Amino acid sequence: xxxxxxxxxxxxxxxxxxxxxxxxxxxxxxxxxxxxxxxxxxxxxxxxxxxxxxxxxxxxxxxxxxxxxxxxxxxxxxxxxxxxxxxxxxxxxxxxxxxxxxxxxxxxxxxxxxxxxxxxxxxxxxxxxxxxxxxxxxxxxxxxxxxxxxxxxxxxxxxxxxxxxxxxxxxxxx
Numbered sequence: 306x307x308x309x310x311x312x313x314x315x316x317x318x319x320x321x322x323x324x325x326x327x328x329x330x331x332x333x334x335x336x337x338x339x340x341x342x343x344x345x346x347x348x349x350x351x352x353x354x355x356x357x358x359x360x361x362x363x364x365x366x367x368x369x370x371x372x373x374x375x376x377x378x379x380x381x382x383x384x385x386x387x388x389x390x391x392x393x394x395x396x397x398x399x400x401x402x403x404x405x406x407x408x409x410x411x412x413x414x415x416x417x418x419x420x421x422x423x424x425x426x427x428x429x430x431x432x433x434x435x436x437x438x439x440x441x442x443x444x445x446x447x448x449x450x451x452x453x454x455x456x457x458x459x460x461x462x463x464x465x466x467x468x469x470x471x472x473x474x475x476x477x478x479x
Contacts, residue, residue: 330371349386359389370447380447387440394433
């Protein structure tokens, strides 16, 4: 590993004077650009998906949701990853329903066969529902954190314990 030369350091300092983020909001958005969290790494992408599109989606959501802490950033990144997965589910669904596609290795063709024989469509819908739940869960928590940061009184999240066993209950927890 080579050390950075004095000439390079001087050039870097000179370049830094020319550009960069100027606004408070812009600085809040770019503050965590270098954070290596792995959530938006190749694990979210399939081999034939476009990394630049995922990166653009992440940047747009970060700009829109303006995270200012590592936890808020993690929630925005979770929303981004799940939004990307939801797009994938919708693509698979389109391909499953599109009888005109004839490519031999077409994922929709494979899924169509599974749909007929193994309830793949039902599984796909359950997967889609789970992804949507993840998006809204992260979004609502992000909204709660941001409201608290802005000094708003934030109610506790509502948690319900639902008994689906069919047994009658007096309503008291024992």
